[in-house]
Amino acid sequence: MEKISSSPLRLTDKENASGRVELSKKEWKAILSDEVFRITREKGTEKPFSGKYVESRQRGVYTCACCGNDLFSSAAKFESRTGWPSFYAPISEQNVREKLDLGLGLLRTEVLCARCDAHLGHVFNDGPEPASLRYCMNSLALDFCPANGETSRKRAEAKPVEMK
Numbered sequence: 001m002e003k004i005s006s007s008p009l010r011l012t013d014k015e016n017a018s019g020r021v022e023l024s025k026k027e028w029k030a031i032l033s034d035e036v037f038r039i040t041r042e043k044g045t046e047k048p049f050s051g052k053y054v055e056s057r058q059r060g061v062y063t064c065a066c067c068g069n070d071l072f073s074s075a076a077k078f079e080s081r082t083g084w085p086s087f088y089a090p091i092s093e094q095n096v097r098e099k100l101d102l103g104l105g106l107l108r109t110e111v112l113c114a115r116c117d118a119h120l121g122h123v124f125n126d127g128p129e130p131a132s133l134r135y136c137m138n139s140l141a142l143d144f145c146p147a148n149g150e151t152s153r154k155r156a157e158a159k160p161v162e163m164k
């Protein structure tokens with residue numbers, strides 16, 4: 001049995017019929033730390049090698065720091081030497097959304113949480129074979145739930161988003 005940690009936050013109250021969480025910037029600001037808000041709601045990027053999950057080798061699931069949606073399995077994590085936690089695939093293609101990003105004068109693909117639209121990072125084409133994908137994520141956009149450990153309440157309450 002997974003334990004559920006306590007938190008006053010109930011994102012389920014903010015869910016629409018498809019399971020998506022839609023909060024205003026003001027509401028997100030009230031419930032996220034300043035640094036998580038800056039990364040996930042304002043498309044920020046943490047400094048390389050600064051994040052807590054860069055070196056992590058623990059088994060478990062990385063979830064959305066905003067809404068608890070499952071995003072990446074530790075089994076898909078690899079050492080990219082970029083300074084950001086890197087994965088070769090999301091836990092499910094339904095759980096993330098990709099969007100063209102022309103910011104900074106670069107052509108990149110932004111990766112967002114499919115449930116709450118949190119900015120997570122970008123995906124590049126220089127990952128390991130066979131898919132050659134590198135999901136370059138911000139540690140601050142992620143929470144970690146260790147295998148057989150305590151799961152976050154956000155994660156326990158997160159329901160899958162309906163496919164369109």
Ligand code: FE
Pocket residue numbers: 064065066067068069113114115116117118
């Ligand atoms: Fe999310």
